[in-house]
Amino acid sequence: MQTSNYDYSLLCKYYLLNLDIKNDKNLRSPNEFSYFFEDFLFVKRVIYINCTYNTRLLFRLTKIKYLNVKFVFLFYFFLLGFKVLGQGDISKSVIDSSKNMIQNVQNDKHWILFAQKVHRLKSERKGTITIVQLGDSHIQGGYFTNKVRELLNNQYGVAGRGLVFPYSLVNTNGPEDIKYYSSSKWTGQKYNLNIKDGKTSIAGYNLWANDTSVELSFALKQGSDTLFPFNGVVLYHNNPSLQVHCSQKNQEILNTGENNFYSTRLIFNTLLNSVQLYLSVSDTAKRRLAIYGIELVNRKPGIVYHSMGSNGTTYEVLSKSIDYLPMLKELHPDCIVISLGTNDAYRRPVDTLMLKKRITSVIDDIKKELPGTCILLTTPGDHLLDKQYPNPNLVKAQSAIIQAAREENCVFWDFFEVMGGVYSSKKWANHGLMYKDMVHLSKEGYQLEGELFFEALQRAIEK
Secondary structure: OOOOOOOOOHHHHHOOOOOOOOOOOOOOHHHHHHHHHHOOOOOOOOEEOOHHHHHHEEEEEEOOOOOHHHHHHHHHHHOOOOOOOOOOHHHHHHHHHHHOOOOHHHHHHHHHHHHHHHHHHHHOOOOOEEEEEEHHHHHHHHHHHHHHHHHHHHHHEEEEEEEEEHHHHHHOOOOEEEEEEOOOOOHHHHHOOOOOOOOOEEEEEEEEEEEEEEEEEEEEEEOOOOOOEEEEEEEEOOOOEEEEEEEOOEEEEEEEEEEOOEEEEEEEEEEOOOOEEEEEEEOOOOOEEEEEEEEOOOOOOOEEEEEEEOOOHHHHHHOOOOOOOHHHHHHOOOEEEEEHHHHHHHOOOHHHHHHHHHHHHHHHHHHHOOOOOOOOOOOOOEEEEEOOOOOOOOHHHHHHHHHHHHHHHOEOOOHHHHHHOHHHHHHHHHOOOOOOOOOEOOOOHHHHHHHHHHHHHHHHHOO
């Protein structure tokens, strides 16, 4: 077997990070690299390495049929000073940090008031600030928003986990920090423009009970990055006759609401990690019980960060429905973050003016119900069509979102540019930050996005 006289640690670095060898000037001859590997049998595997500061990195490793060469790789990787890249180093190599900012701050008086309220919370440690983020599948999975929630809570205090939805009971994915159980039968309903029966959750799903009496349990997942014990539960639903009994001792139960949208509040004597609820309604012939969402609170000072996503949701869907607004209003948000646009631009032509009109319609609907609330728009990140082709419609969607934000005097975060713009998803994929479909990020990618969004928020708040 023919080999070169290269420094083996350099070879390890190039292969492990999956860099473009052939175009690199540090190599004397691309042929020498191919000679070194020509007789090897490669089987690509993905492993997670727990590094300093609990950073989880994604590397491509190789299984080699020559044992002595395998040991050479390990020896040079661990003993000869190959630098393991931390999350911070990776982020510097894949993002445009100069674009990581909340923009149009000077024109949004509601953002200024929101930032002042955050300052008071930080200095006085009194009160609660509520942020609601609405979005699509990038939000539904929870990796991005869980990271933002964790960082905000570490900085300003934890006022509760916020709004959750039993996605698993409607057979779809959701955040991993809460598990749901039920011995009863339920029917899931994903929101679409043809729904006529009742309101819809801002989660984009309704959970319908198949009987007059049902049981629903949920528990914080032990071992998750952050636990949010609660001493208050709010059920959002459609039935004024709902009666709730609980396995845990509680102080009181309060029912409020009207016109197919009601909330039932349970207050407990102590902080809980789990709860089992028994729900019953008097008459399902006229109105079956539908659960729109569950809010978990602890009545402490800090930030409540609600996040609700629905796979496939678009600005078109949101602009043609106002059913989610009563529930949004009930959360009393200080800031609403809207993260849509991917599905508006995915495999469909984009009329920039029409999309901007839909975005403006959503903003106007929210302003009408919540006139003092700050609205923050985010642009979608880059993705590839068929895992290889850039999507030209993303630039149009980005433009429509930014134009709408400026015209409506709203702040915005341009994640498309922060990510690196057109075809940047390929670069993110090379660092293990994209999911295999090249549309969604990996868990590590979403966590990096969460860190970037938090940093942008912090800078804008501190101005």
